[in-house]
Amino acid sequence: MGAELITVSTDTEFVHLAWKRDEKELADVKYAMGADPTGKLSRLFGVYDEGSGLALRGTFIISPDGTLFNSEVNFYNMGRNIDELMRKFKANLYLARKADEGCPSKWKDDGDKTLRPGPEMVGRVHEALQD
């Protein structure tokens, strides 16, 4: 889909290798596993926890021109929903082509209902979502 997924933790690349080799859940992993032992990249995205030296669960989507389109940060112990990540990513791809439209919360994929914000929609979002 023209995207590169990179996972990042403050572990080194050597630990990533050992984890990938040991953990059966990671058997199919093909994405690059980024090492940020200094926390430099984690700080850039505001997810570095100074107390523990660990990165919080943050997801960031950057467009091909380098703009930050999405950011989601969860506190410890809350896992992320990959379907929601994919929904956001697809919506970003869609909106990169059609900047004058809006993807409402229930938008899932190309062909789903979008909105065109404008004066005629003021106070009529409910109606706009119906047709």
Next chain:
Amino acid sequence: MSDEITTAKIGQQVPDFELTVYEPENHGFGSRNLADLKKAGKWTILFFYPADFTFV
């Protein structure tokens, strides 16, 4: 006092970064940087998590 730590913000340009990575497909180490990903016309998804050997 100057604050050297800048934080990426929604709708703004992300400063260039470089990262050492483990590449499972090549069974080796490599690197990624935002400038190259942009040159390749790719979207970049960064997925941070606290630590290996835990759930992500």
